[in-house]
Amino acid sequence: xxxxxxxxxxxxxxxxxxxxxxxxxxxxxxxxxxxxxxxxxxxxxxxxxxxxxxxxxxxxxxxxxxxxxxxxxxxxxxxxxxxxxxxxxxxxxxxxxxxxxxxxxxxxxxxxxxxxxxxxxxxxxxxxxxxxxxxxxxxxxxxxxxxxxxxxxxxxxxxxxxxxxxxxxxxxxxxxxxxxxxxxxxxxxxxxxxxxxxxxxxxxxxxxxxxxxxxxxxxxxxxxxxxxxxxxxxxxxxxxxxxxxxxxxxxxxxxxxxxxxxxxxxxxxxxxxxxxxxxxxxxxxxxxxxxxxxxxxxxxxxxxxxxxxxxxxxxxxxxxxxxxxxxxxxxxxxxxxxxxxxxxxxxxxxxxxxxxxxxxxxxxxxxxxxxxxxxxxxxxxx
Amino acid sequence: xxxxxxxxxxxxxxxxxxxxxxxxxxxxxxxxxxxxxxxxxxxxxxxxxxxxxxxxxxxxxxxxxxxxxxxxxxxxxxxxxxxxxxxxxxxxxxxxxxxxxxxxxxxxxxxxxxxxxxxxxxxxxxxxxxxxxxxxxxxxxxxxxxxxxxxxxxxxxxxxxxxxxxxxxxxxxxxxxxxxxxxxxxxxxxxxxxxxxxxxxxxxxxxxxxxxxxxxxxxxxxxxxxxxxxxxxxxxxxxxxxxxxxxxxxxxxxxxxxxxxxxxxxxxxxxxxxxxxxxxxxxxxxxxxxxxxxxxxxxxxxxxxxxxxxxxxxxxxxxxxxxxxxxxxxxxxxxxxxxxxxxxxxxxxxxxxxxxxxxxxxxxxxxxxxxxxxxxxxxxxx
DNA sequence: ATAAAAACTTTACGCGCGTCAAATTTTTCC
DNA sequence: GGAAAAATTTGACGCGCGTAAAGTTTTTAT
Numbered sequence: 001x002x003x004x005x006x007x008x009x010x011x012x013x014x015x016x017x018x019x020x021x022x023x024x025x026x027x028x029x030x031x032x033x034x035x036x037x038x039x040x041x042x043x044x045x046x047x048x049x050x051x052x053x054x055x056x057x058x059x060x061x062x063x064x065x066x067x068x069x070x071x072x073x074x075x076x077x078x079x080x081x082x083x084x085x086x087x088x089x090x091x092x093x094x095x096x097x098x099x100x101x102x103x104x105x106x107x108x109x110x111x112x113x114x115x116x117x118x119x120x121x122x123x124x125x126x127x128x129x130x131x132x133x134x135x136x137x138x139x140x141x142x143x144x145x146x147x148x149x150x151x152x153x154x155x156x157x158x159x160x161x162x163x164x165x166x167x168x169x170x171x172x173x174x175x176x177x178x179x180x181x182x183x184x185x186x187x188x189x190x191x192x193x194x195x196x197x198x199x200x201x202x203x204x205x206x207x208x209x210x211x212x213x214x215x216x217x218x219x220x221x222x223x224x225x226x227x228x229x230x231x232x233x234x235x236x237x238x239x240x241x242x243x244x245x246x247x248x249x250x251x252x253x254x255x256x257x258x259x260x261x262x263x264x265x266x267x268x269x270x271x272x273x274x275x276x277x278x279x280x281x282x283x284x285x286x287x288x289x290x291x292x293x294x295x296x297x298x299x300x301x302x303x304x305x306x307x308x309x310x311x312x313x314x315x316x317x318x319x320x321x322x323x324x325x326x327x328x329x330x331x332x333x334x335x336x337x338x339x340x341x342x343x344x345x346x347x348x349x350x351x352x353x354x355x356x357x358x359x360x361x362x363x364x365x366x367x368x369x370x371x372x373x374x375x376x377x378x379x380x381x382x
Numbered sequence: 383x384x385x386x387x388x389x390x391x392x393x394x395x396x397x398x399x400x401x402x403x404x405x406x407x408x409x410x411x412x413x414x415x416x417x418x419x420x421x422x423x424x425x426x427x428x429x430x431x432x433x434x435x436x437x438x439x440x441x442x443x444x445x446x447x448x449x450x451x452x453x454x455x456x457x458x459x460x461x462x463x464x465x466x467x468x469x470x471x472x473x474x475x476x477x478x479x480x481x482x483x484x485x486x487x488x489x490x491x492x493x494x495x496x497x498x499x500x501x502x503x504x505x506x507x508x509x510x511x512x513x514x515x516x517x518x519x520x521x522x523x524x525x526x527x528x529x530x531x532x533x534x535x536x537x538x539x540x541x542x543x544x545x546x547x548x549x550x551x552x553x554x555x556x557x558x559x560x561x562x563x564x565x566x567x568x569x570x571x572x573x574x575x576x577x578x579x580x581x582x583x584x585x586x587x588x589x590x591x592x593x594x595x596x597x598x599x600x601x602x603x604x605x606x607x608x609x610x611x612x613x614x615x616x617x618x619x620x621x622x623x624x625x626x627x628x629x630x631x632x633x634x635x636x637x638x639x640x641x642x643x644x645x646x647x648x649x650x651x652x653x654x655x656x657x658x659x660x661x662x663x664x665x666x667x668x669x670x671x672x673x674x675x676x677x678x679x680x681x682x683x684x685x686x687x688x689x690x691x692x693x694x695x696x697x698x699x700x701x702x703x704x705x706x707x708x709x710x711x712x713x714x715x716x717x718x719x720x721x722x723x724x725x726x727x728x729x730x731x732x733x734x735x736x737x738x739x740x741x742x743x744x745x746x747x748x749x750x751x752x753x754x755x756x757x758x759x760x761x762x763x764x
Numbered sequence: 765a766t767a768a769a770a771a772c773t774t775t776a777c778g779c780g781c782g783t784c785a786a787a788t789t790t791t792t793c794c
Numbered sequence: 795g796g797a798a799a800a801a802t803t804t805g806a807c808g809c810g811c812g813t814a815a816a817g818t819t820t821t822t823a824t
Contacts, residue, residue: 046810047809047810047811048810048811049810049811057772057773058772058773058774059773059811060772060773060774060812060813060814061771061772061773063811063812063813064772064813067812071771072771072772073770073771073772073820073821076771076772090535090538090539091810091811092480092538092539092809092810092811093536093539094476094479094480094539094540094810094811095480095539095779095809095810095811095812096810096811096812097476097811098474098476098477098480098779098780098781098810098811098812099778099779099810099811099812099813100811100812100813101812101813113495113501113504113505113520114498114501114502114504114505114709115501116496116498116501119495119496119497119498119501120496122495122496123495123496123522123524126522126524127524135536137519138495138520138521138522139520140505140508140520142505142508142509153472154475154517156472156474157472157474157475157476157477157780158476267710267712267713268712271713297710297713298713300713300715301712301713301714301715301717304715304716305717305762327496328649328679328710330649330650330683331649331653331679331680331682331683332683332715333682333683333686333714333715334686335683335687380687428780429779429780429781430780430781431780431781439802439803440802440803440804441781441803442782442783442784442802442803442804443801443802443803445781445782445783446782446783446802449782454801454802455790455791455800455801455802458801458802473780473781474779474780474781476780476781477779477780477781477782477809478780478781478782479781480780480781480782480809480810480811481780481781481782481783481808481809482781482782482783483782483783539810
């Protein structure tokens with residue numbers, strides 16, 4: 001038997017003054033065991049070097065294990081996992097990512113996280129990424145293009161394998177996003193910026209509006225369209241256009257009601273706008289299609305306050321429908337008839353496309369735009 | 383004049399075959415300028431070394447600048463900032479953090495980001511951190527303690543200067559959080575775990591309930607208390623206890639109505655529970671205090687569907703109040719009377735405390751628990 | 765049992781940056 | 795103008811890890 005080779009591996013810190021047997025640990029029992037116990041009780045593992053030492057392996061082997069546990073021998077793997085239980089060491093993710101050419105990071109950026117719609121879709125995206133073995137990082141632009149740009153800068157440092165980006169839209173700094181997309185595999189979702197990113201996945205705004213308009217005209221008066229004068233999101237413009245187009249196709253005169261307001265407090269904007277419009281009797285129809293659910297929530301709130309009965313029943317004065325199927329639209333009074341995003345498909349296809357993009361080394365063929373149709377959700381309000 | 387010293391600084395990549403004059407750039411015009419232009423048009427700055435070269439400075443000086451722009455001479459600073467405009471280089475944040483002993487990272491962890499309450503408070507916290515020159519990273523546990531633990535592990539790698547943690551509460555893995563707090567300066571908020579973290583900042587649940595109960599008894603019948611049977615959040619228990627205590631102190635018999643339901647879909651749980659309770663006429667009072675606003679939103683929705691008029695007016699059958707001042711409570715029908723969190727103070731004090739903790743090297747005196755009182759928001763529902 | 769294959773160890777370098785001490789330059793001040 | 799002070803440069807090391815080549819050990823196949 002060879003002599004017991006004791007090898008120093010800590011050259012500073014609390015573990016400065018003792019040693020640990022490495023491969024000899026297996027063969028030459030006692031001494032090494034004692035030393036290791038002593039280590040075990042005294043210090044925490046600070047890096048992979050130390051962890052490799054206590055598991056009696058070399059650092060490259062341990063590194064290999066963390067990259068892919070099946071890439072090492074079964075006995076080796078067992079040894080590492082045993083040590084893992086005793087020491088609960090984890091590689092420093094950021095150091096790992098700095099060195100790996102392909103990281104498992106994925107950036108998710110949404111324009112406004114306090115909006116439950118984005119919160120919900122972000123949750124779905126995060127979980128899909130985790131399920132696929134990636135590490136998502138979530139960012140919210142909070143409605144500010146300056147912050148959006150800073151997030152993109154942070155993301156560069158993260159060296160993400162890919163990014164799922166729902167841009168602010170009109171407020172976005174197009175050239176900044178363009179540059180970013182040149183360097184990082186990016187899939188846009190929810191809000192399209194023409195030509196940017198490897199692909200866009202979103203909802204078909206035309207499908208939203210055509211379904212709600214057709215439903216409302218079929219079952220009653222054709223609706224007016226209720227929206228913000230200066231919408232933050234480009235989807236809003238598409239919805240207005242779709243409304244006008246569908247109305248004209250059906251032979252009705254479109255009525256677009258534009259209300260004032262800036263920012264992301266859509267409910268309050270909708271409430272005030274509705275109060276104004278209803279108070280002045282500017283509404284020419286007894287049915288209203290809101291550009292999005294958050295405006296509709298405010299609209300319904302105003303109606304309630306003014307004692308206007310909303311719903312599809314005969315004793316109601318007004319019907320209100322909307323678009324998005326916001327998580328709370330089920331709980332408005334009355335519950336909101338709305339065109340639902342195909343959340344699952346938008347989110348699912350977004351991550352699928354991104355994974356495909358990543359596997360192809362960051363390049364896909366032509367830039368594709370995938371639009372999922374809406375699903376009409378009939379509730380009480382229209 | 384000295385000869386022009388041409389110095390190589392790129393030893394690989396697209397810039398492999400040319401040179402850039404460094405300090406001689408200033409003195410000896412043409413040649414150097416040409417070289418730099420050539421570089422400028424051909425390559426992107428990949429690291430601080432290259433950036434230092436094109437700005438004609440040494441890397442340590444540039445590093446110093448990024449740490450504190452005022453720590454270098456004004457002329458030096460101007461030179462760097464000039465180069466910055468031409469090349470838009472930024473240090474890799476994660477590499478920076480790996481090496482700095484004190485990073486500017488702050489971790490923010492909330493239990494469930496799809497809850498607008500947390501989304502709102504997270505937004506406030508993020509912006510406070512940014513304003514103070516820190517870099518916040520936001521994480522959501524999505525209601526799962528497993529995910530909460532993984533987030534804490536990720537945070538260790540981030541080497542954060544401090545962490546703002548709103549734990550899941552009862553579902554949290556106490557020992558994991560305890561270990562984490564030993565290593566990382568952590569301030570708990572919203573949901574307290576006794577003894578953990580350097581401080582706790584939250585709302586005074588007693589103050590919520592006492593105000594709503596007193597208001598309701600003063601202006602009508604004393605309320606029943608409506609809550610989930612197995613609440614996820616420890617605040618719920620405190621609220622129930624406070625309700626019972628206040629009711630008894632005022633000489634009324636407490637009525638606690640417990641409804642079934644698991645998870646974080648509080649609105650739906652509240653709606654179903656309310657429908658059941660109201661349908662069976664199990665409610666012994668004509669006024670109800672909901673444990674939180676999300677339950678109340680569901681409750682009001684059920685009332686509307688059942689044709690029960692809610693409000694404080696005489697023609698109403700039921701009064702409903704609640705706690706939290708959820709961002710949407712303004713828009714329920716009727717608008718919700720509720721006890722408001724002191725958002726600004728809770729968030730503000732949380733970050734203040736954390737900054738203080740960070741400045742003190744991670745140690746404060748005794749662990750403090752700061753509770754901000756609620757503010758009663760009178761609206762239409764009670 | 766023996767050779768080939770597989771797994772592991774050693775050694776060494778790189779990532780992008782912080783940081784420190786010593787040497788050099790520039791600035792400031794009298 | 796000269797010396798002291800301030801700023802910068804150089805050179806070197808460290809962070810925690812990935813990765814590659816070459817050599818050694820273990821496993822598998824024959």
